[in-house]
Amino acid sequence: MLRVMRIQDVCDKIALSRTSLWRLCKSADFPQPIQLGGRVAGFLEHEIDAWLEHQAAQRGKIQEVK
Numbered sequence: 134m135l136r137v138m139r140i141q142d143v144c145d146k147i148a149l150s151r152t153s154l155w156r157l158c159k160s161a162d163f164p165q166p167i168q169l170g171g172r173v174a175g176f177l178e179h180e181i182d183a184w185l186e187h188q189a190a191q192r193g194k195i196q197e198v199k
Contacts, residue, residue: 135177135178135179136177136178136179137167137169137175137176137177137178138175138176138177138178138181139175140154140166140174140175140176143176143181146181146185147181147185162184162187163184164176164177164180164181164183164184
């Protein structure tokens with residue numbers, strides 16, 4: 134089952150402000166929001182989780198390079 138997260142929930146999960154979240158949305162590697170109707174947008178939770186896992190995996194690779 135797909136779970137949709139509201140914008141504030143995504144901000145809380147990734148520990149960034151709304152402004153920073155929208156900056157991330159402009160990058161190609163961050164999950165894009167889906168329109169839920171009118172001015173309401175949300176994010177698919179499994180896409181946010183996958184992005185966070187990718188970020189964590191990259192952290193280890195960056196430390197190995199140094």
